[in-house]
Amino acid sequence: MSKILNSKGPKGFLFSTAEAAIKKPGRKDVALIISEVEADIAGAFTTNTVKAAPVKLCMKKIKSGKGRVIVVNSGNANACTGMQGTKNANDIISHISKQLGIKSSLIYPSSTGVIGTQLPMERIIPALPALAHNASGSSFEDVARAIMTTDTFPKMITKKIKIGNTMGTISGICKGAGMIAPNMATMLCFILTDIAVKQKTLNKTLKSSVNKSFNRITIDGDMSTNDTVLMMANGMLGNEPLTEKSEAFQSFQKALDELTYGLATLVVKDGEGATKLIEVHVKGTRNEADAAKAALSIANSSLVKTAIYGNDANWGRIMAALGYSGIAFREEKTDIYFNNIKVVKGGLANNKDREATETLKTKIIKITVDLHSGSSSSKVLTCDLTEEYIRINAEYRT
Amino acid sequence: MSKILNSKGPKGFLFSTAEAAIKKPGRKDVALIISEVEADIAGAFTTNTVKAAPVKLCMKKIKSGKGRVIVVNSGNANACTGMQGTKNANDIISHISKQLGIKSSLIYPSSTGVIGTQLPMERIIPALPALAHNASGSSFEDVARAIMTTDTFPKMITKKIKIGNTMGTISGICKGAGMIAPNMATMLCFILTDIAVKQKTLNKTLKSSVNKSFNRITIDGDMSTNDTVLMMANGMLGNEPLTEKSEAFQSFQKALDELTYGLATLVVKDGEGATKLIEVHVKGTRNEADAAKAALSIANSSLVKTAIYGNDANWGRIMAALGYSGIAFREEKTDIYFNNIKVVKGGLANNKDREATETLKTKIIKITVDLHSGSSSSKVLTCDLTEEYIRINAEYRT
Numbered sequence: 001m002s003k004i005l006n007s008k009g010p011k012g013f014l015f016s017t018a019e020a021a022i023k024k025p026g027r028k029d030v031a032l033i034i035s036e037v038e039a040d041i042a043g044a045f046t047t048n049t050v051k052a053a054p055v056k057l058c059m060k061k062i063k064s065g066k067g068r069v070i071v072v073n074s075g076n077a078n079a080c081t082g083m084q085g086t087k088n089a090n091d092i093i094s095h096i097s098k099q100l101g102i103k104s105s106l107i108y109p110s111s112t113g114v115i116g117t118q119l120p121m122e123r124i125i126p127a128l129p130a131l132a133h134n135a136s137g138s139s140f141e142d143v144a145r146a147i148m149t150t151d152t153f154p155k156m157i158t159k160k161i162k163i164g165n166t167m168g169t170i171s172g173i174c175k176g177a178g179m180i181a182p183n184m185a186t187m188l189c190f191i192l193t194d195i196a197v198k199q200k201t202l203n204k205t206l207k208s209s210v211n212k213s214f215n216r217i218t219i220d221g222d223m224s225t226n227d228t229v230l231m232m233a234n235g236m237l238g239n240e241p242l243t244e245k246s247e248a249f250q251s252f253q254k255a256l257d258e259l260t261y262g263l264a265t266l267v268v269k270d271g272e273g274a275t276k277l278i279e280v281h282v283k284g285t286r287n288e289a290d291a292a293k294a295a296l297s298i299a300n301s302s303l304v305k306t307a308i309y310g311n312d313a314n315w316g317r318i319m320a321a322l323g324y325s326g327i328a329f330r331e332e333k334t335d336i337y338f339n340n341i342k343v344v345k346g347g348l349a350n351n352k353d354r355e356a357t358e359t360l361k362t363k364i365i366k367i368t369v370d371l372h373s374g375s376s377s378s379k380v381l382t383c384d385l386t387e388e389y390i391r392i393n394a395e396y397r398t
Numbered sequence: 399m400s401k402i403l404n405s406k407g408p409k410g411f412l413f414s415t416a417e418a419a420i421k422k423p424g425r426k427d428v429a430l431i432i433s434e435v436e437a438d439i440a441g442a443f444t445t446n447t448v449k450a451a452p453v454k455l456c457m458k459k460i461k462s463g464k465g466r467v468i469v470v471n472s473g474n475a476n477a478c479t480g481m482q483g484t485k486n487a488n489d490i491i492s493h494i495s496k497q498l499g500i501k502s503s504l505i506y507p508s509s510t511g512v513i514g515t516q517l518p519m520e521r522i523i524p525a526l527p528a529l530a531h532n533a534s535g536s537s538f539e540d541v542a543r544a545i546m547t548t549d550t551f552p553k554m555i556t557k558k559i560k561i562g563n564t565m566g567t568i569s570g571i572c573k574g575a576g577m578i579a580p581n582m583a584t585m586l587c588f589i590l591t592d593i594a595v596k597q598k599t600l601n602k603t604l605k606s607s608v609n610k611s612f613n614r615i616t617i618d619g620d621m622s623t624n625d626t627v628l629m630m631a632n633g634m635l636g637n638e639p640l641t642e643k644s645e646a647f648q649s650f651q652k653a654l655d656e657l658t659y660g661l662a663t664l665v666v667k668d669g670e671g672a673t674k675l676i677e678v679h680v681k682g683t684r685n686e687a688d689a690a691k692a693a694l695s696i697a698n699s700s701l702v703k704t705a706i707y708g709n710d711a712n713w714g715r716i717m718a719a720l721g722y723s724g725i726a727f728r729e730e731k732t733d734i735y736f737n738n739i740k741v742v743k744g745g746l747a748n749n750k751d752r753e754a755t756e757t758l759k760t761k762i763i764k765i766t767v768d769l770h771s772g773s774s775s776s777k778v779l780t781c782d783l784t785e786e787y788i789r790i791n792a793e794y795r796t
Binding site: 047048049050051077079080081082114115116117158224301302306307310311312314315316317319320322323324328329332344346347348349379385386387389390391393394 | 445446447448449475477478479480502512513514515516576622651699700704705707708710712713714717718720721722726727729730742744746747783784785787788789791792
């Protein structure tokens, strides 16, 4: 798949995948990511009040700042599964711990799939020994494949950064597709680097990147119970651990920003049923919060998304979404563009319907809204809303 | 159409409809509602910051509390049309005023349709003399037909109330179909009564009814620029004007509540592409605001709405929508029902998938969520989300 940048990953990580037939047989659906040495770890998790069992466990474990293993499954979210769900996640961790001889506290669980059904432990547990003993038998991209649900392609990006005289590597994979909304997508994302980074710095850098990427995408406005971003830095590059004062820090943050924004873009491109990528850019606001609020309001509008799908330059729906976004703005100062076609000038039709209809036939649509009331701005990524989205989600479990 | 209760309307109102070919020829698209005498009038309008020209004019006019005429068109919303849009609406009012010999201040304009295009005055103005001179040539139901956009049937309800020894009448019509979200639908609603009501009481009663009906329905979460409810009470029944202390006041409020809830239900039944009516009832909350917030979150979830469309008892999506609604609740105390089938008990699957799938095949689905944390509750009406919604909205202007 051309979307995958398949280059050599960071040093000191091993991968393994196996089939446990969690939802149905015929594909790898459990995976392990193992760092050869104890790593610093940081994470970001769903803000949904209803959190899956593995999310709750990760949020506790990550307080130590240390980790070595991520064990992940698709096909079942282990959400709304009560005490049994927590016990099942812990049982998986115990088995992996024994097989690998690695402390349970360093093992992080993660799940994605249907909500409300207990994990099929009778099929998962027997699959674990082979999974554990096959470490390095798979690639990071194989893991990206194993965590897919309604995704149509695996998502992986690798970045190289110069640290002193050596080259460090950051690789990330993720899955998305449905139930994508700020904060964060229904989404699992695992990022690995061999660059040594102080845990505190890792935390802050990751949070900053996530805010500018995964928290700025929306597919259907639904926020999942399972969203998880985990990042391990194992220091195998041998550099002096990065802090915010390090010379290489800026390029590290930049690379991580690009990596997460790139993955977020892939998630939206692969939005359920999507035929077009839509970037909503609101500028000229008094502050960034207003711009983000307005951009999200437009990006979440079913009417805007269906209009884009239908190549209909119906900018009135954008004005309406701005109007109910809750921000203060002046209608008569508003300019709106589809790509570079200015369809609204000072709040009024600019009589560019024909040109606008033409430009909407492209696969990447940039909606720019200039409110001319300040110098702040914000971008949100989304996709169009199609009959295929309905079909996928009306039939997801069957 | 069986949905229309076609009984004799309130005394002293005349109706007229005509064709101005506003969007395209072949249907009546302008209408007049005239009270034979000056009436008390009350209204409720969109809270969208972007308001159509007629909405802005109505909001000014209604401060007088008096009205006699409503002039309405479909096919063009006269929204995002700037000063020209306001001038056009005022020009229509002037023409009607001259034709009818009624003061401009008593004439209320209203529009629905596409946003961002100026009204085709060259076709509207010539249609006005015939419209004005044909008063009483049409019925209230004809007006209901003339204001339809993507509605598939006209919507009208009539209620009779005993006032002393006489029978008063309230009739209401409305149009809805798309861009329906609190507060209020993309919706025009006109309510007429021959019962005399003090203007202050009329205002308060209408507001209370609207809050329990039109502000509790959602189709696509989009809020329109044109939402308008206008109610005229012309006092032709000859009763002592109602106040909150009047004996008949309670039955008047009850009738108006039923009328607006009935019209709101018809709007949702006729939601764009809808195949099912969904009533979301959240109870057991500490206060009504929490219940409404949770119910709206579920009712606006694309994933919940597509699951209902697909007869998929995927209650995990309801839990997720509860979780991101922003209210505090205990997952382990949550019960969820589809109609009378309890699918979730104490936050966990109740193993009723087969029965639930069966009950979802009905056309009216009641989702009940009991949070067991208090005695408050709230209901929200919505509909399922289907491929047909996408088709209608991807092609609306073409």
